[in-house]
Structure formats: structure tokens, C-alpha cells
Amino acid sequence: MGGASGQGPEALTGVPEVGRVFRGSHRVRLGDITPSGLLRLDAMARYLQDVANDDAYDSGIDNPAEWVVRRTVIEVHQPAVLREDLELLTFCSGTGPCWAERRTSIRGSSGASVEAATLWVQIDAASGRPLRLDTNFVQVFGPSAAGRTVKARHQLTDPVPQDASASPFAVRWSDLDVLGHVNNAVYWAMLEEAFAVDGAVSVPFRVELEHHQALGREADVRLCRSGERLWVCDGDLVSAAAARGLIKS
Numbered sequence: 001m002g003g004a005s006g007q008g009p010e011a012l013t014g015v016p017e018v019g020r021v022f023r024g025s026h027r028v029r030l031g032d033i034t035p036s037g038l039l040r041l042d043a044m045a046r047y048l049q050d051v052a053n054d055d056a057y058d059s060g061i062d063n064p065a066e067w068v069v070r071r072t073v074i075e076v077h078q079p080a081v082l083r084e085d086l087e088l089l090t091f092c093s094g095t096g097p098c099w100a101e102r103r104t105s106i107r108g109s110s111g112a113s114v115e116a117a118t119l120w121v122q123i124d125a126a127s128g129r130p131l132r133l134d135t136n137f138v139q140v141f142g143p144s145a146a147g148r149t150v151k152a153r154h155q156l157t158d159p160v161p162q163d164a165s166a167s168p169f170a171v172r173w174s175d176l177d178v179l180g181h182v183n184n185a186v187y188w189a190m191l192e193e194a195f196a197v198d199g200a201v202s203v204p205f206r207v208e209l210e211h212h213q214a215l216g217r218e219a220d221v222r223l224c225r226s227g228e229r230l231w232v233c234d235g236d237l238v239s240a241a242a243a244r245g246l247i248k249s
Contacts, residue, residue: 019144022055039080042188080112092141094150098130156241182215204247
């Protein structure tokens with residue numbers, strides 16, 4: 001996955017031939033689309049969260065820990081449209097000491113084609129500290145990763161440029177999750193808000209969003225944009241950073 005280092009983005013892994021692959025489905029509804037009828041990125045992020053949660057419960061693993069998103073990459077090759085039926089294939093594509101990467105491949109009845117990779121960090125619900133993956137998790141989800149290891153360090157670390165535009169974003173009560181933090185999907189709504197002035201982006205395109213600090217209800221959120229980069233700031237702190245770009249053939 002590309003970052004501030006200037007290296008090209010890492011290709012997303014394909015659907016494995018062995019290991020656990022979970023299948024989910026979703027229909028694109030009115031509340032999920034842009035005025036032009038295309039599926040929004042924040043709605044897509046909710047789909048990714050939902051199928052991940054469904055897979056975890058279906059696996060039968062008894063795990064009291066919580067999972068938080070560190071980084072998500074979404075590649076839109078063909079956007080989904082209103083009332084399109086989607087099939088989501090999701091699987092573990094890599095692991096680290098306290099985290100795992102989840103790949104999701106989305107195909108639609110009208111031609112939608114989306115690939116995504118999300119890095120989830122397992123944390124202790126009481127302390128909020130990272131928690132090592134246990135043997136049960138590795139046994140159930142490890143085979144599809146085929147021994148691939150992933151790193152959790154931040155990649156979009158360059159500071160906000162002084163000439164970046166800035167606009168406020170009000171955090172609503174409905175934006176909070178069970179941990180009292182702004183839900184991952186809401187950051188994608190911020191991205192949609194910041195880039196809305198551009199209209200529809202050409203496809204295929206890739207967006208990477210990385211979380212640095214959690215946002216709470218009282219956060220003083222500003223969306224700082226420079227070109228194809230976005231920083232979600234709480235006062236002087238960067239809560240999240242995102243980068244958007246076209247996928248070169």
C-alpha cells in the first residue's frame with residue numbers, strides 16, 4: 001500500500017484457493033448512493049464492516065476482544081449503482097502479532113467491481129491496548145493468509161501543508177460506535193464531503209484511509225485538503241489521513 005515514501009502501492013491479494021472465504025450479500029439502497037446514483041464510499045465502508053462482523057460470528061470463535069481499523073484501501077474498478085445486488089467475498093489475507101488484514105472482493109449484478117483491504121488491530125476491551133492473536137484465530141483464519149505477514153505502521157505521515165484548505169465537520173451522536181469513538185465509516189463520509197466539489201471521479205481509482213487518533217463526541221474536526229490528499233484534524237492533531245489516485249493500467 002502506497003504511502004508518503006513515494007513507493008508504488010502494493011497490489012491487493014487475490015481470492016485464495018485454500019482457507020476460509022466467507023460470502024455475504026447486500027443490495028444498494030437509497031440511503032447509500034450519491035445524487036448521481038452511485039454507491040458512496042462511506043456506505044461501502046459499512047458493507048465492509050458488516051461482512052467482517054458476520055464472518056467473525058459465523059466462524060464460531062469465542063473472542064471477547066475488540067477490533068479497530070488501522071487502515072483501509074478501496075479500489076473501485078466499476079462503481080455499484082442503486083438497487084444493484086452485490087456479492088462480497090471476504091477472507092484473511094495477512095497477519096501480524098496483534099493485527100490481521102482482511103480482503104474483500106465485491107461483484108455486482110450490474111457489473112460493479114470493487115476490491116478492498118482493511119487492517120484490523122485487536123485490542124483488549126478494558127485497557128484499549130493491542131492484544132496478540134490467539135491460536136484459535138490463527139487456526140481458523142490463518143490458512144487463507146498462506147503465511148503472509150503485514151505491518152501496522154502508519155504510512156500517510158506527512159504533515160498538513162500550510163496552504164491546505166480547511167472546513168469544519170460536526171460530529172453527531174449517531175456517528176459514535178460502541179467504544180464511544182467516531183465510527184470508521186464516518187471518516188469515509190468526511191472524505192466524500194471534502195471531495196464532493198470534484199464531482200464523480202474517473203475509474204478505476206484507489207483511496208487509502210489511515211487512522212491515527214480516535215475522535216470523540218467533542219472533537220473539533222476540520223477537514224484539511226491539498227490536491228488528492230485529505231487530513232482529518234482535531235485541533236492540532238491529525239486523526240486520520242487519506243490519499244486518492246487513479247489506478248494506472
